[in-house]
Amino acid sequence: MTFDSPRITRRQILQLLLASSGAGALSSAGAAQALAALPGSVIRGGTLVANVAPEPGGLVAGINISSPAVVISASIFDGLVTYDNEYRPQPQLAESWQTSPDGKSVTFNLRKNVRWHDGTPFTSADVQYSILNVVKKTHPRGASNLAKVIGVDTPDPHTVVFRLSGPSPVLWAVLFGTETQIVPKHLYDGTDPLTNPYNVKPVGTGAFVFKEWVRGSHVTLQRNPDYWDKGHSGKDNKPYLDQIVFKMIPDSAARAVALETGEIAFAANNPVPESDVARLRKNPRLALDTVGWQAPAPMFFFDFNYKRKTFDDIRVRKAFAHAIDRAAMARIVWFGLADVAQSCVPSYQKQFFKPGLPQYAFDPKEAERLLDDAGLKRGPDGVRLRIDHVTEVSYGQVYLRAAEMMRQQLRNVGVEMTLVNLDLPSVIRKLYTERNFDTASMWYSAYPDPQIGVTRRFWSKNIKQGVPSSNASSYSNPQMDKIIEGIQEEGDVAKRKVLIDQLQQFVQTEVPSINLLELKFFGFYSSKIAGLRKGPMLFYSTLADAWLQG
Numbered sequence: 001m002t003f004d005s006p007r008i009t010r011r012q013i014l015q016l017l018l019a020s021s022g023a024g025a026l027s028s029a030g031a032a033q034a035l036a037a038l039p040g041s042v043i044r045g046g047t048l049v050a051n052v053a054p055e056p057g058g059l060v061a062g063i064n065i066s067s068p069a070v071v072i073s074a075s076i077f078d079g080l081v082t083y084d085n086e087y088r089p090q091p092q093l094a095e096s097w098q099t100s101p102d103g104k105s106v107t108f109n110l111r112k113n114v115r116w117h118d119g120t121p122f123t124s125a126d127v128q129y130s131i132l133n134v135v136k137k138t139h140p141r142g143a144s145n146l147a148k149v150i151g152v153d154t155p156d157p158h159t160v161v162f163r164l165s166g167p168s169p170v171l172w173a174v175l176f177g178t179e180t181q182i183v184p185k186h187l188y189d190g191t192d193p194l195t196n197p198y199n200v201k202p203v204g205t206g207a208f209v210f211k212e213w214v215r216g217s218h219v220t221l222q223r224n225p226d227y228w229d230k231g232h233s234g235k236d237n238k239p240y241l242d243q244i245v246f247k248m249i250p251d252s253a254a255r256a257v258a259l260e261t262g263e264i265a266f267a268a269n270n271p272v273p274e275s276d277v278a279r280l281r282k283n284p285r286l287a288l289d290t291v292g293w294q295a296p297a298p299m300f301f302f303d304f305n306y307k308r309k310t311f312d313d314i315r316v317r318k319a320f321a322h323a324i325d326r327a328a329m330a331r332i333v334w335f336g337l338a339d340v341a342q343s344c345v346p347s348y349q350k351q352f353f354k355p356g357l358p359q360y361a362f363d364p365k366e367a368e369r370l371l372d373d374a375g376l377k378r379g380p381d382g383v384r385l386r387i388d389h390v391t392e393v394s395y396g397q398v399y400l401r402a403a404e405m406m407r408q409q410l411r412n413v414g415v416e417m418t419l420v421n422l423d424l425p426s427v428i429r430k431l432y433t434e435r436n437f438d439t440a441s442m443w444y445s446a447y448p449d450p451q452i453g454v455t456r457r458f459w460s461k462n463i464k465q466g467v468p469s470s471n472a473s474s475y476s477n478p479q480m481d482k483i484i485e486g487i488q489e490e491g492d493v494a495k496r497k498v499l500i501d502q503l504q505q506f507v508q509t510e511v512p513s514i515n516l517l518e519l520k521f522f523g524f525y526s527s528k529i530a531g532l533r534k535g536p537m538l539f540y541s542t543l544a545d546a547w548l549q550g
Contacts, residue, residue, distance in 0.1 A: 041236065042531065042547040047243040050266035051255055054394035054424045055248045057468075058199040059210065059219065062139055062181025065469050066424065067296075067395075067445070070178045071268045072219055072246055075239075075543045076117075076204035079177025080108055080127070082542075085535035087295060087448060089172050093122070093182065093205065094160075103167030103491060110158040114228045116184045117209045124154035129185035131162075134193045139181075140470035141447075141456050145174040147488035167491030170451040177206070178540060179452075194466060207239040207544035219246040229544060240531065240547040252396055259286060265526035268292075268539035270396055274335040277522065286524050290337075292538025293521035296445035297346045297453070300338070302406070302514040303440045303473045310376075310385065317511040319370035321360035323413045324406050326516050328362075333401045337522065341515035343504045344454050346446055348518075354501045357508040367413045376414070384414035387438035390431060394424040395443075402516075403441055431472045433465060443519060444469060448536075450500050455484045458503075458512055475512045 052071050058064025061073035081089040094108040114122040131152050135142035148171070151163035164171075174180050182205070187198050202210050207229070208221035221244045229238045247264055249255045256272040258264045260283065272280060281288040302320065304311035311317060330338040345353050376384040389407070393400040400421060407417045420437070422430065430437055447453040456462045456469070460476035483503050490496040507513070523539050525532065528549045533541040 042240050043550065044240050044547070045242050046548040047245060048241050048266060048529070048543065048546065048548065049245045049247060049264050051247050051249055051258070051264045051268075051271055053248070053250065053252070053255065053269055053271060053396070055216065055250075057425050057428060059202045059213065060181065060183065060199045061178040062135065062142075062183070063193050063196075064199055065140060067269055070540050072221075073178050073181075073202070073204075074206075074540055075208045075221055075244060076202050076206045076210055077177045077181055077183075078114075078204070078206045078542070079175055079180060079182065081172075081175045083176060083295075083535075083537060087173070087536060089175065092177065093127075104164050106162045106164070106171070108160045108162070110160060111228055112158050114205050115226055116186075116205055117203045117224065118184075118187075120184065120186055121157075122182075122184075122205050123157040124160045125157070126185045127160045127182055128152040128154050129189060130182045131180070134183055134188065135180050138193050138464075138467060139179075140462060140464065140467050141174075141179070141452055143461060144451055144455050144459060144484070144488060145170060145180070147451075147485075166489065169491065169493060169496060170449045170488075173447065173449045174452055176537075176540075177542075179447075207542055208241075208244060211243075217248055219248075220244070221246075227544070239544040241543065244543060256280065259524050262526070265529060266523075266543075267525070268523040270398070270521055271524060273396075274333075274337050274398055277335065277337065280524060285527055287527050288522060288524055289534075289538055290520055290522045291536060292523055292534070292540075293536075294348070295448055295536035296521075296540060297349065297447060298443045298519040298521050299341060299344070299346065299446050299454075299515065300402070300441065300443045300517040300519050301341070301344075301457070302516055303442065303457075304475075304513065305435065305437050305439065305472075306474045306476070307435060308387075308438055313374045314510065315370040315374040316376065317514070318360060319367040319374070319413065320410070320415075321511055321514045322363045322367040322370070323410050323415070324514065324516070325362040325409060329402055329405055330517055333398060333405060334517065334519070337520045338517040339520070341518050344446075344457070344507045344513075344515050345450050345500070345504055346518050349446075349448065352450055352497070352500050354504045357504055359508070360511070360514075364409075364413050371413060371415075378414045382414060383416045386416045386418070388418045388420050390420045390422065390427060390437045390440035390442075392424075392427060392442050393421045394427065399441065406441070428468045432468055432470060435472070435474060440472065441516070442472070450503065451487055455487065455503070458507065459484045473513060477510075477512070480506060480510075480512070 052068035056066050056069035061070040078092045080094040082092045084090050095111050096109045098107045136146050148164045148168040149162050150165050153161040184203050207227050209224045211220040211222045213219045223242050252273050256276050326340045343357050347353050371384055378384050391399050391403040403419050410417050445453045458480050460481050462471040463474050464470040486499045530549055531545040531547045
């Protein structure tokens with residue numbers, strides 16, 4: 001694994017001692033801690049002030065799934081494995097593993113010196129419970145990701161055996177800590193994981209321990225003094241930071257100011273208005289990163305609620321697709337920080353993306369013709385259809401602007417769309433519990449394999465009451481289910497790719513959902529932060545290795 005860790009000289013440490021301590025996002029750890037810096041390596045101590053937006057509904061990302069929850073949760077929980085810059089699995093809670101020749105079992109050898117933050121030893125029983133009772137049952141992607149996991153054995157406290165129905169190509173892409181999340185069995189067993197009180201006061205195995213969550217203000221994590229990772233030398237105990245404070249700054253313009261002034265030093269989730277990116281990227285005190293989201297691969301789409309019979313008609317769905325100018329949306333609303341989606345699979349995932357799929361060019365006249373054919377004639381007021389539309393405005397004003405553009409374009413073809421703008425918990429309740437909406441626009445992470453983040457949108461078995469980021473539209477089609485379950489079951493890479501091609505062809509032909517944009521997410525961080533796990537999952541990685549330069 002490659003880390004960004006410039007060496008700090010003795011002279012620089014002495015200079016740090018002589019410098020006055022600031023009170024901003026990068027606070028000095030003081031003279032004693034500076035002298036205790038690891039030789040030629042890092043400076044210990046200090047508080048990193050970060051930002052996430054919107055405020056998450058919970059802090060256990062594998063249960064209360066949302067991007068801001070993942071950013072925080074990654075430093076509280078470790079997974080069985082982590083990944084290097086090429087997305088290859090590396091040891092974390094599992095020291096090593098072996099796969100049987102037939103691909104029907106994977107044996108994980110767990111670390112023996114790991115404890116939960118409350119002092120309870122971490123064992124194979126925690127893994128077994130989490131896989132079978134949390135990930136497979138409550139995670140919106142878990143049933144698909146682990147479809148071939150038919151059992152989990154625990155021959156001893158530090159050995160876990162996954163029993164599989166056959167080789168599972170997707171398994172090694174989902175074992176990281178915020179996707180296949182391992183939670184403490186002694187705190188979750190016998191409860192409903194979705195409502196467990198420890199979702200908002202998490203107890204993990206990671207580098208940082210939860211201290212407090214002041215709603216509307218901040219989440220504070222403190223250094224785990226008993227963290228298992230002693231570094232390559234066995235002596236440079238991680239983490240290096242004393243504390244991380246995740247501030248909640250709901251206004252994007254205020255977040256931009258906070259970055260410029262140094263009030264915050266690490267900001268994920270498109271923290272500033274897209275119109276500010278070009279200006280802020282010129283600031284030498286800030287680093288812009290657009291690669292740290294390539295593994296999550298965010299995709300923006302327009303969903304129909306299939307509890308509304310109007311959307312059973314493919315002509316209506318195609319009409320909506322023709323009515324929306326996606327290229328203009330990418331250019332005007334996103335300031336070029338997005339590309340038009342050609343499939344439900346991101347085009348840069350070349351090993352899975354299928355070129356030459358049916359596309360729906362911006363064509364209002366064709367949209368009107370299709371709506372006429374579907375029997376939705378204009379009334380005396382020019383309106384054919386009245387619907388509501390739930391937005392993800394809590395993630396930023398860009399989603400509201402996109403919805404406003406779509407509202408105007410649909411109005412031009414006779415569809416009157418009323419926008420419903422809610423905070424994140426209310427959106428989750430409306431879409432996934434009440435399912436009381438007509439249409440919605442949202443983004444999901446596609447992740448490096450379509451089985452992880454794409455199929456959940458279309459699989460009928462993923463219509464999970466109350467589970468965020470599942471199949472919100474209630475779309476159910478036996479032919480689609482057969483393709484998706486084939487992808488889950490097929491162990492041969494080439495044959496599986498044929499099924500993934502069929503999935504993309506079916507989605508683009510039947511238009512169960514309109515694929516709008518491939519989003520180029522970005523984040524900013526201070527140039528004084530070293531040790532970030534740079535690569536395709538930067539903002540979804542632990543801050544165990546991060547430290548503050550003088």
